[in-house]
Amino acid sequence: MLINTFLLVLGITIGCHCQEQTPLQKVVKSGDKFNGNLYKELINAQKGNLVYSGLSANLVLSLLTSGAKGDTKNELLLGLNLVQNDEERNNGYKQLSSSLNVNSKDLKVLSANKIYPAKGFPIEESFKNTAVNDYQSEVENLDYQNKEQAAGTINKWVEQKTNNKIQNLINPDKLKPETKLVLANTLYFSGKWARPFDFTRKGMFHVTESQSKEVNFLQGTFEAKYRHCGFYQAKFLELDFQGGNISMTFVLPDNRNGLQKMEDDFEGVSEVHAMKSGNVEISVPKFKQETEIDFVPVFKKMGIQKIFTNGADLSGVSSKQNLKVDAIPQKTFIDVTETGVEAAAATGVHGVPTSLIKPDFIFNAESPFLYYIRERNSGAVLFAGRYVN
Structure with missing residues (x-):
C-alpha cells in the first residue's frame, strides 16, 4: 500500500520533424525532470530511508501556478520545471488525473484534490474553475479562526482518501487566523502482485560494508522483467x-556502495528502460516505512522563494x-508484503517448485537500493x- 498526502497552506528546436507531444506527454516529461531534481534535494535533507511523491507535489503546485503572476509565476515554472x-x-494534468483513478478489488489508484478557502474569502472564478474542471478539486470553506476544527476537517478528509493510513497531516498550530486558503492533494495506491512471492526468509541486509542487520526477505522465482545496466x-x-x-x-547497484552514482541521476534511472522477460530469482526486503517532509526549505533550495514572502503575487x-x-x-x-503493496490474504499459486526452476537472472537486494512505482x-x-x- 502506498499513500501520499500533500498540502499547501497559504496566508494574508527549429526544423524538427518529431511528432508533436501531447499535453499529457509534456507534463509527464516535465514531471520526470522535476522528480529528479527533487530527489537530489530530498536525500540531502532526509537521511536514511525515503518515500515520497513528486507527482503529488506537482499536481497541487501546478494548480497554484495557474493563479500566480509575474516573478512569482516564473520562479514556480522554472523551479518546478x-x-x-x-x-x-x-x-495535461486533467488527462493524467483521469488515469489516476482506478478502484477495483485488486488495484486502487486514487488521486484527490481539495481547496479550503476561509469563510468569506474571495477566490477568482477563473482559478476556481481551473481547480474544479482541470484538477477535479472539491471546494469547502473553513473557519480558520477555529484552527483545531479546521485542521480536524482537513485531516479527516485526508484519512478518508488514504484508507486511514495518513493521519494528522496538518498540525493545528500551522493554521493561523490570517490563513485564507489551503490546497490539499492525496495520492493513494494499493495493489496485489501479479505473481505473489513464494515465501519469506530471514537474512542479513548490508547497510554498509561493515554494518549488517537481520530483516525479512520476500523470496520467489518466477517470470519477471529485468535488465542489467552497464552505465x-x-x-x-x-x-x-x-x-x-x-x-x-527496484534498482540495485552492483556495488554495495554504488547508490550515489544512481542518485546523482535519478531522472535517468527512473526513465522507461527496455527490459527482458524471464525467470528471475528474487529476494527483496519486506518493509514498511513512512516519510514526513517539510517542503518549504527544499523548494527554497530549488530556487522557489517568492511564494513564501509578502511579495508573492x-x-x-x-x-x-x-x-x-x-x-x-x-x-x-509504503508497505511492501508477500502479496503486494497491501496486507491481504495470500492466494494459492500452482506452479513448478522454485527449486526446480533455473533462473535466467538473479536479483538479490541485500544492500541499499532505489525503487519507483x-x-x-x-x-x-x-x-x-x-x-x-
Whole structure:
C-alpha cells in the first residue's frame, strides 16, 4: 500500500520533424525532470530511508501556478520545471488525473484534490474553475479562526482518501487566523502482485560494508522483467500488479556502495528502460516505512522563494487579498508484503517448485537500493524512494 498526502497552506528546436507531444506527454516529461531534481534535494535533507511523491507535489503546485503572476509565476515554472502554457499544462494534468483513478478489488489508484478557502474569502472564478474542471478539486470553506476544527476537517478528509493510513497531516498550530486558503492533494495506491512471492526468509541486509542487520526477505522465482545496466552498474527488476497498468521497479547497484552514482541521476534511472522477460530469482526486503517532509526549505533550495514572502503575487487566486505560502507538508507511506503493496490474504499459486526452476537472472537486494512505482499508460512515476536501512 502506498499513500501520499500533500498540502499547501497559504496566508494574508527549429526544423524538427518529431511528432508533436501531447499535453499529457509534456507534463509527464516535465514531471520526470522535476522528480529528479527533487530527489537530489530530498536525500540531502532526509537521511536514511525515503518515500515520497513528486507527482503529488506537482499536481497541487501546478494548480497554484495557474493563479500566480509575474516573478512569482516564473520562479514556480522554472523551479518546478512545469510546462509553461497554463492551458496546455492544466489540460495535461486533467488527462493524467483521469488515469489516476482506478478502484477495483485488486488495484486502487486514487488521486484527490481539495481547496479550503476561509469563510468569506474571495477566490477568482477563473482559478476556481481551473481547480474544479482541470484538477477535479472539491471546494469547502473553513473557519480558520477555529484552527483545531479546521485542521480536524482537513485531516479527516485526508484519512478518508488514504484508507486511514495518513493521519494528522496538518498540525493545528500551522493554521493561523490570517490563513485564507489551503490546497490539499492525496495520492493513494494499493495493489496485489501479479505473481505473489513464494515465501519469506530471514537474512542479513548490508547497510554498509561493515554494518549488517537481520530483516525479512520476500523470496520467489518466477517470470519477471529485468535488465542489467552497464552505465549505472546496476540491476533493474520490474514487477507488475494485478488488474492494471502499474508496476514497481527496484534498482540495485552492483556495488554495495554504488547508490550515489544512481542518485546523482535519478531522472535517468527512473526513465522507461527496455527490459527482458524471464525467470528471475528474487529476494527483496519486506518493509514498511513512512516519510514526513517539510517542503518549504527544499523548494527554497530549488530556487522557489517568492511564494513564501509578502511579495508573492498570487493575484490570480484572489485579487482581493495578498497571499503567500506558509507551509507545505507531505506524508507518504509504503508497505511492501508477500502479496503486494497491501496486507491481504495470500492466494494459492500452482506452479513448478522454485527449486526446480533455473533462473535466467538473479536479483538479490541485500544492500541499499532505489525503487519507483509507475503508471505505464502515461509513464508517470507515482511514488519513489530508497531503502538503505
